[in-house]
Amino acid sequence: MIDTGAPIRSLRRxxxxxxxxxxxYEAVARSGMFPAALFPTIPTxxxxxxxxxxxxxxxxxxxxxLYRVLVGFGxxxxxxxxxxxxxxxxAPVERFFMPLVTALMPxxxxxxxxxxxxxFGIGDVTTILIVLYAATFPITINTxxxxxxxxxxxxxxxxxxxxDETALFRKVIIxxxxxxxxxxxxxxxxxxxxxxxxxxxxxxxxxxxxxxxxDSKEFLNTDxxxxxxxxxxxxxxxxxxxVFGAVERATVxxxxxxxxxxx
Amino acid sequence: xxxAAQGTATLSxxxxxxxxxxxxxxxxxxxxxxxxxxxxxxxxxxxxxxxPALLFPTLERVAVTFVKLTVSxxxxxHALETLARLxxxxxxxxxxxxxxxxxxxxxxxxxDYLLPLVSALAPIPGxxxxxxxxxxxxxxxxxxVLLVGFVSSFAVIYNTWTGVKAVKEIWLRAxxxxxxDDRRLFRKVILxxxxxYILSGLRLGLAQAWRILVAVEMxxxxxxxxxxxxxGAREFLNTDxxxxxxAVIAIIGLALERLxxxxxxxxxxxxxxxxxx
Numbered sequence: 001m002i003d004t005g006a007p008i009r010s011l012r013r014x015x016x017x018x019x020x021x022x023x024x025y026e027a028v029a030r031s032g033m034f035p036a037a038l039f040p041t042i043p044t045x046x047x048x049x050x051x052x053x054x055x056x057x058x059x060x061x062x063x064x065x066l067y068r069v070l071v072g073f074g075x076x077x078x079x080x081x082x083x084x085x086x087x088x089x090x091a092p093v094e095r096f097f098m099p100l101v102t103a104l105m106p107x108x109x110x111x112x113x114x115x116x117x118x119x120f121g122i123g124d125v126t127t128i129l130i131v132l133y134a135a136t137f138p139i140t141i142n143t144x145x146x147x148x149x150x151x152x153x154x155x156x157x158x159x160x161x162x163x164d165e166t167a168l169f170r171k172v173i174i175x176x177x178x179x180x181x182x183x184x185x186x187x188x189x190x191x192x193x194x195x196x197x198x199x200x201x202x203x204x205x206x207x208x209x210x211x212x213x214x215d216s217k218e219f220l221n222t223d224x225x226x227x228x229x230x231x232x233x234x235x236x237x238x239x240x241x242x243v244f245g246a247v248e249r250a251t252v253x254x255x256x257x258x259x260x261x262x263x
Numbered sequence: 264x265x266x267a268a269q270g271t272a273t274l275s276x277x278x279x280x281x282x283x284x285x286x287x288x289x290x291x292x293x294x295x296x297x298x299x300x301x302x303x304x305x306x307x308x309x310x311x312x313x314x315p316a317l318l319f320p321t322l323e324r325v326a327v328t329f330v331k332l333t334v335s336x337x338x339x340x341h342a343l344e345t346l347a348r349l350x351x352x353x354x355x356x357x358x359x360x361x362x363x364x365x366x367x368x369x370x371x372x373x374x375d376y377l378l379p380l381v382s383a384l385a386p387i388p389g390x391x392x393x394x395x396x397x398x399x400x401x402x403x404x405x406x407x408v409l410l411v412g413f414v415s416s417f418a419v420i421y422n423t424w425t426g427v428k429a430v431k432e433i434w435l436r437a438x439x440x441x442x443x444d445d446r447r448l449f450r451k452v453i454l455x456x457x458x459x460y461i462l463s464g465l466r467l468g469l470a471q472a473w474r475i476l477v478a479v480e481m482x483x484x485x486x487x488x489x490x491x492x493x494x495g496a497r498e499f500l501n502t503d504x505x506x507x508x509x510a511v512i513a514i515i516g517l518a519l520e521r522l523x524x525x526x527x528x529x530x531x532x533x534x535x536x537x538x539x540x
Contacts, residue, residue, distance in 0.1 A: 013375030021380055038398050099294045100301065106470075106516025110478035111490065111509050114497040118318050118505075194388035198478045201390065202494075210391065214482075217394035225394055233387040240386060 040223040049227035062231055064207040068124060069196040072131025076188055080136045081181060084143025085173075094144075101140060109134035109195045113202045127199040127208070134195035135188035142184025146177030178251055186244050193236050209235075320503040329507040337492075342511055344487035345476065348404065352411025353472045357465055360416040364423025364464070368457070374424075381420055389414025389475050393482050407479045407488075414475050415468035422464025426457030466524045473516055 022042060028034070029041045040048075052058035087094040109130050116126040150173055158172045200210025209228050216224040302322060308314070309321040320328075332338040363381075366373045393410060400406045430453050438452045480490025493508040 010375045013372070014379035017376040018379050018383065034399075095293055096297045096300075100297050103298070103513065103517065106473075106520055107509060107513045108474035108477045108516070110474065110481065111493060111512050113478070113481070114493050115502070115505055115509070118497060118500070118502060119314075194390060194475075197388045198390040198475075201393065202478065202481055213391055213394050217398060220398070222395070222398060225398075229387055229391055229395070232391050233383070236386040236388065 037220045038222055040226060044223045045226045045230070048223040049230060052224070052227060058227070058231060061207055061209050061212050061228070062235065064205075065196055065200065065209040065232075066235070068127045068200075068208065069131055069192050072128040072196070073135050073189060073192045075128075075132045076135035076139055076192070077185065079132075080139030080184070080188070081143050083136075084140045084181075084184075085147055085177075087140070088144045088147035088177075101137060105137045105141070109191075110198050110202070113199055117203050122203050123205040126203045127196060127205075130199040130203075131192045131195050135192040138187040138191060139181070139184045142180045142187070143177060146180025146184075147173055149180065150176035175255060178255075182244070182248055182251070186240065189239060189244065190236075193232075193239070197232060317500050318502055320506065325503045325506045325510075328501075328503040329510060332504065332507055338507065338511060341487055341489050341492045341508070342515065344485075345480065345489045346515070348407050348411065348480075348485075348488065349469075349472055349476050352408045352476070353415055353469055355408070355412030356414075356416035356419055356468050356472065359412070360419025360464070360468065361423050361461060363416075364420045364461070365427060365457075367420070367424045368427025369453075381417065385417045385421075389471070390478055390482075393479060397483060402483050403485055407476065407483045407485060410479050410483075411472045411476050415472035418467035418471055419461075419464045422460045422467065423457065426460025426464070427453060429460060430456035462524070462527065466520075469519060469524070473519060477512060 026042055029036070029039045033039075049058070083097065087097055112133060113126065113130055116129055120126045120129065154172050154176060155168065158168050163171065196208075197210035197213075200208040201214040205211060209232050213225050213228045213232075216222070216228070306322055309316070309319050313319075329338070363377065367377050367381075368374070389410065392413065393406075396406045396410050400409060434452050434456060435448065438448055443451065477490040477493075480488040481494040485491055489508050489512050493505045493512075496502070496504040496508065
């Protein structure tokens with residue numbers, strides 16, 4: 001049923017699709033249908049990207065964005081995981097925080113940007129807080145449902161074998177809830193990544209990938225814009241696939257809690 | 264499975280319905296309590312004058328502004344405009360997303376061609392495309408609707424695709440051996456089988472559309488819309504109008520989640536017994 005040619009054919013078709021899309025884009029860009037300033041050719045975009053990487057400005061933009069996203073996201077993990085665990089283990093905590101979480105979660109983080117700009121000014125504080133706001137809820141909710149989903153049989157078995165609270169927590173609850181926590185962290189990172197770009201566009205500072213995209217609109221530097229888009233996409237991909245993929249492999253996959261999903 | 268955990272956070276521990284009214288009152292009181300605490304802290308801070316009153320208005324001022332803006336029709340008009348944009352963008356995403364997802368799920372060839380494109384475009388946060396769309400389509404409605412549709416379609420595509428692939432092989436073979444043709448197979452087996460996934464994709468897509476639309480409205484310089492309202496209020500330090508706008512955004516978001524999708528799910532997949540209520 002599975003013939004060995006299939007993966008190669010998939011790869012070839014994938015490459016064909018990407019090349020075809022690039023060719024169509026290139027043809028449109030060169031045909032002069034649209035002003036060249038709005039529709040730069042792919043070589044122009046690549047040249048801009050290389051230039052900006054070489055003079056270090058793109059790296060600095062990326063570094064600022066990464067700093068903001070990682071600080072905000074780290075804060076979200078530090079708040080979200082303990083809060084989720086507490087909510088799942090103690091009913092009063094759940095009763096107090098669940099209505100708040102349910103009410104705050106549907107507020108898009110961007111709608112707070114103008115407010116935070118008034119309160120905290122333009123720059124790092126505002127962007128980091130927006131990231132924090134965007135990332136905390138998925139982590140909290142997933143940790144909460146993960147801890148609640150831990151098989152009660154495991155808890156009773158561990159209890160019967162004489163595990164105390166700490167051991168129960170460290171050896172059963174956290175590993176049991178980990179697949180959910182990882183999923184929450186991944187979702188949270190995606191949201192944080194979106195939030196940082198948006199927040200940088202609106203609460204503009206002088207550096208950051210979101211800012212550079214928005215700023216280059218003013219000067220019709222579409223090539224800079226596209227180059228920054230590429231960097232944003234690559235960085236997001238690296239985090240999503242490589243970093244979280246590695247974490248997942250080192251924990252839940254190794255523990256045999258979930259199976260490797262395809263693709 | 265884990266996606267379902269998102270946003271479906273309902274309070275556990277349904278109170279037994281013996282004295283039903285009493286139980287309901289208790290639930291209401293329990294849910295209201297945290298808001299009272301937070302509101303109380305806010306009031307104390309606002310009245311204490313730690314922060315300038317202009318930046319940190321009291322709740323009663325926000326409420327007065329809310330009522331005033333609602334009565335004068337400004338707030339409803341902004342909200343309607345935003346909802347219209349949300350729905351048209353999301354409709355685009357639903358139609359194209361489900362169609363592309365079905366194609367990718369059913370045809371190996373389409374999957375091979377489309378998957379790389381979709382996975383190359385998906386990791387770029389949708390908002391990052393905003394300036395590009397602004398340059399191409401100019402500020403205004405076209406840009407915001409297209410952007411919302413474009414961004415929210417990825418969740419729909421991925422989930423539809425997964426859903427079609429997750430339809431049990433044995434159902435397909437059973438239906439085929441009972442003589443179902445392609446059309447019937449699709450209508451009676453594949454579509455219902457994939458529907459829980461499609462619905463969760465639509466739900467994710469709508470949530471994404473909603474999150475992004477507010478920012479798009481701020482950036483795309485449309486002249487009506489809640490995002491524009493709160494962004495414009497910043498210029499004049501109308502923090503109370505801003506908070507009133509945020510409250511409307513929260514209410515709409517909650518209503519979308521609770522009323523629209525809960526109900527849709529109850530009518531379809533829950534009734535068919537495909538997922539637990």
